[in-house]
Amino acid sequence: MRLPGIPSAPERAALTPAEARALFRDGLATPTAGWSSGFTQANLIIVPREQAFDVLLFAQRNPKSCPILGVIEAGATSGPLLADGDIRTDVGRYMVYENGVLVAEPTDLHDWWRPDLVTFIVGCSFTFEAALQHEGIPIAHIEEGSNVPMYRTNVRCAPAGEMSGPLVVSMRPIAADRIADAVRITAQYPAVHGDPVHVGDPAALGIRDLARPDFGDAVTVPAGHVPVFWACGVTPQAAVMESRPPLAIGHAPGHMLITDARDSDYLVP
Known part of the structure; x- marks a missing residue:
């Protein structure tokens, strides 16, 4: 796999979300603060369908820390927030938990993906x-x-x-x-x-x-x-570590999903 170099700060800021996601798809793993200026970055929590309702309810009861921007249905790998993207590859680094224990920090999820996995896209303060x-x-x-x-x-x-x-x-x-x-x-x-x-x-x-x-x-x-x-x-990842579901996947902290939404979409003057 070709490992791209990290662009300079001005280059990072000027990248479109699709261009940034392509770099991560190629294996680049780095924190994303300052990337794709003007576009919304997001957290991830991915769980089997059996645990999805609990995650949704947890987010609804804790909206300050878990503001859901979108949900990708079980088994699907893309959605409106990442047109032509792939949730399995388009984040620089992931965190895989089994029974609440961190077992892997892969740069893609091909070895972990299952057709019952539901993806929650959660707002990020980088915005x-x-x-x-x-x-x-x-x-x-x-x-x-x-x-x-x-x-x-x-x-x-x-x-x-x-x-x-x-x-x-x-x-x-x-x-x-x-x-x-x-x-x-x-x-x-x-x-x-x-x-x-x-x-x-x-x-x-x-x-x-x-x-x-x-x-x-x-x-x-x-x-x-x-x-x-x-x-x-x-x-949500701290809750996963405490609650110990059989499987859960998140982004590595600071390694966010860069979405196609604009920061201004979430501005409430």
Whole structure:
């Protein structure tokens, strides 16, 4: 398989979703923050039909962390959010769980695919990052060329059937005098997590050390900046690890599905 090189930051931003997905289909595996500017990125949770209702109900009861943008029916591999795409290949890296245990991190799902698998496409906070940047609010993980830091919290999600687990949050350091702006901007995107769930003290969420995220990479929190936390679409994977369904598949955190939808589709002024 040909492994493509990682495009430069301007090249990544200029790629169409189809062009970006083609790179991942060819084997490229890298976090996708800053890719395909203006187009919506999404989380994935894929489960057998038998578990699909519990996932749907879990998402309905926890819309802040699990905003569903679309569902691909059992066995189907494409849909309106990825025209001519293939959900089995078009994400850079996947996470495969058996009975709640991570057993593989493949770059495609051909060895794992089954005709009963249902795909849930879940909103991602990467969608509002361009809006923050447009307003002059830097995004630390983009500037540092790393993955967004994500943390399990002590906040429990509302359970549904056999699905239960903690809220997972992503963190971005925001200058203290821009926090109100960050809240206002992200609140305009309720379908992709919306406004923050917490501002300030990580310990209030049960986070002991910002330098040790559960997923992704630690970022610098400069002087005068405050950690701001948004609900994260990795939450369903945390529920999978706790609830232990026989099989579940997600995206590797930060390695998102780049969809054909535009960020502006989810803007609610």
